[in-house]
Amino acid sequence: xxxxxxxxxxxxxxxxxxxxxxxxxxxxxxxxxxxxxxxxxxxxxxxxxxxxxxxxxxxxxxxxxxxxxxxxxxxxxxxxxxxxxxxxxxxxxxxxxxxxxxxxxxxxxxxxxxxxxxxxxxxxxxxxxxxxxxxxxxxxxxxxxxxxxxxxxxxxxxxxxxxxxxxxxxxxxxxxxxxxxxxxxxxxxxxxxxxxxxxxxxxxxxxxxxxxxxxxxxxxxxxxxxxxxxxxxxxxxxxxxxxxxxxxxxxxxxxxxxxxxxxxxxxxxxxxxxxxxxxxxxxxxxxxxxxxxxx
Amino acid sequence: xxxxxxxxxxxxxxxxxxxxxxxxxxxxxxxxxxxxxxxxxxxxxxxxxxxxxxxxxxxxxxxxxxxxxxxxxxxxxxxxxxxxxxxxxxxxxxxxxxxxxxxxxxxxxxxxxxxxxxxxxxxxxxxxxxxxxxxxxxxxxxxxxxxxxxxxxxxxxxxxxxxxxxxxxxxxxxxxxxxxxxxxxxxxxxxxxxxxxxxxxxxxxxxxxxxxxxxxxxx
Ligand code: SF4
Numbered sequence: 178x179x180x181x182x183x184x185x186x187x188x189x190x191x192x193x194x195x196x197x198x199x200x201x202x203x204x205x206x207x208x209x210x211x212x213x214x215x216x217x218x219x220x221x222x223x224x225x226x227x228x229x230x231x232x233x234x235x236x237x238x239x240x241x242x243x244x245x246x247x248x249x250x251x252x253x254x255x256x257x258x259x260x261x262x263x264x265x266x267x268x269x270x271x272x273x274x275x276x277x278x279x280x281x282x283x284x285x286x287x288x289x290x291x292x293x294x295x296x297x298x299x300x301x302x303x304x305x306x307x308x309x310x311x312x313x314x315x316x317x318x319x320x321x322x323x324x325x326x327x328x329x330x331x332x333x334x335x336x337x338x339x340x341x342x343x344x345x346x347x348x349x350x351x352x353x354x355x356x357x358x359x360x361x362x363x364x365x366x367x368x369x370x371x372x373x374x375x376x377x378x379x380x381x382x383x384x385x386x387x388x389x390x391x392x393x394x395x396x397x398x399x400x401x402x403x404x405x406x407x408x409x410x411x412x413x414x415x416x417x418x419x420x421x422x423x424x425x426x427x428x429x430x431x432x433x434x435x436x437x438x439x440x441x442x443x444x445x446x447x448x449x450x451x452x453x454x455x456x457x458x459x460x461x462x463x464x465x466x467x468x469x470x471x472x
Numbered sequence: 473x474x475x476x477x478x479x480x481x482x483x484x485x486x487x488x489x490x491x492x493x494x495x496x497x498x499x500x501x502x503x504x505x506x507x508x509x510x511x512x513x514x515x516x517x518x519x520x521x522x523x524x525x526x527x528x529x530x531x532x533x534x535x536x537x538x539x540x541x542x543x544x545x546x547x548x549x550x551x552x553x554x555x556x557x558x559x560x561x562x563x564x565x566x567x568x569x570x571x572x573x574x575x576x577x578x579x580x581x582x583x584x585x586x587x588x589x590x591x592x593x594x595x596x597x598x599x600x601x602x603x604x605x606x607x608x609x610x611x612x613x614x615x616x617x618x619x620x621x622x623x624x625x626x627x628x629x630x631x632x633x634x635x636x637x638x639x640x641x642x643x644x645x646x647x648x649x650x651x652x653x654x655x656x657x658x659x660x661x662x663x664x665x666x667x668x669x670x671x672x673x674x675x676x677x678x679x680x681x682x683x684x685x686x687x688x689x690x691x
Contacts, residue, residue: 230485247529286488289551330478396526398489
């Protein structure tokens with residue numbers, strides 16, 4: 178049996194969980210402790226630091242409508258909250274919370290507020306919005322929130338063994354796509370899903386985001402990034418619901434990652450953060466560039 | 473592999489909006505500050521390529537200055553750094569350039585003072601940075617290790633003279649010679665800390681001009 182330190186694929190992870198009769202987060206935090214030469218409680222303190230910062234970013238974001246330096250974005254979370262105050266969301270309160278928290282965090286990022294890159298700054302709102310909105314609504318303990326965030330981290334870690342989590346390398350599938358998959362894992366963990374259900378949630382989420390390009394307008398982490406975060410937070414919920422019902426990804430997760438890696442390689446460099454194609458070269462984007470130059 | 477840590481995946485806690493263009497810029501500024509370790513009379517930040525083109529919108533300029541003034545990547549004062557007291561009493565400027573022989577996110581930090589020093593570095597993704605040249609000597613300082621940097625007259629046996637004085641593990645060692653082959657630089661990444669006494673002892677070796685001890689970055 179592989180020692181937990183050597184786990185580098187999801188198949189190895191699943192086998193090790195079975196062999197040691199442990200959850201993903203238990204194996205993951207033990208591995209992290211061993212690797213960094215600290216104790217498991219110390220690992221969890223670091224994770225809690227990120228969790229606390231995520232909460233803080235949501236709070237700050239919900240209370241501000243200050244625009245970014247470019248002036249392109251920043252007031253939409255306020256609009257969303259006002260909208261929900263007048264007309265409740267079709268899918269109920271929890272849905273309202275998730276999309277509000279996501280937009281709050283993304284906007285906090287673009288106005289140079291303090292956020293947690295998870296896994297990146299552009300995709301920083303997906304994991305916190307799902308994790309915190311759901312745990313607030315269901316009364317999930319802090320211990321379990323930390324378990325969930327460790328689980329999400331383990332998913333991101335194993336993906337990053339194959340695909341660098343950077344839009345410039347593999348497109349947005351590797352940033353917001355992976356963030357959504359990490360959220361699906363966290364959510365499935367929080368709702369009592371087993372290892373197989375967690376990994377299926379990840380596979381289902383990722384499969385549906387393969388090929389997502391990175392074409393930020395004016396080269397800034399604003400359009401389409403900010404609004405993409407709430408979309409992909411909800412996307413994670415769908416993946417988790419299906420997995421918890423026992424629906425499996427016909428393509429095993431490691432193979433999905435292979436497909437993602439290949440897709441990233443085949444994607445034109447013009448669609449990987451260089452702002453040379455897609456949304457970034459639309460007529461409106463071009464005039465935004467011009468305006469920005471006069472800033 | 474550094475990314476193989478879950479903590480790296482769910483951090484850093486940073487001021488947005490971009491790990492390469494904001495957090496990376498702060499870290500480059502911090503490394504330059506640690507490296508210079510003195511009060512300059514003026515600093516010019518030369519931003520290249522993507523750093524020049526999208527730097528304003530990403531707060532790259534603010535990040536570089538904030539880092540140089542000692543703020544860490546999660547300090548919300550970065551947003552208003554130009555209005556803070558510490559930068560009002562500080563002489564700085566920015567230049568925006570294009571040079572496709574350079575990395576997309578490259579910067580020169582040109583320091584006027586005693587001594588003058590030009591520090592060049594790149595932000596290579598996910599907040600990771602590298603200082604790759606100092607006064608045209610090529611070096612490699614990434615902020616992950618405490619690093620000892622030396623510039624010296626290139627005489628035989630220098631490497632062993634220096635390393636014999638270092639009591640901690642050496643993670644890596646890079647040397648470079650200038651064009652004429654008279655002067656050389658040595659960059660030693662360390663697994664531990666060096667005391668002031670040891671740094672002084674190395675400085676006292678014959679033919680050494682510059683010794684810099686660059687502390688690793690905390691975040
Ligand atoms: S579109 Fe590009 S810059 Fe924006 S979040 Fe996705 S990967 Fe990051």
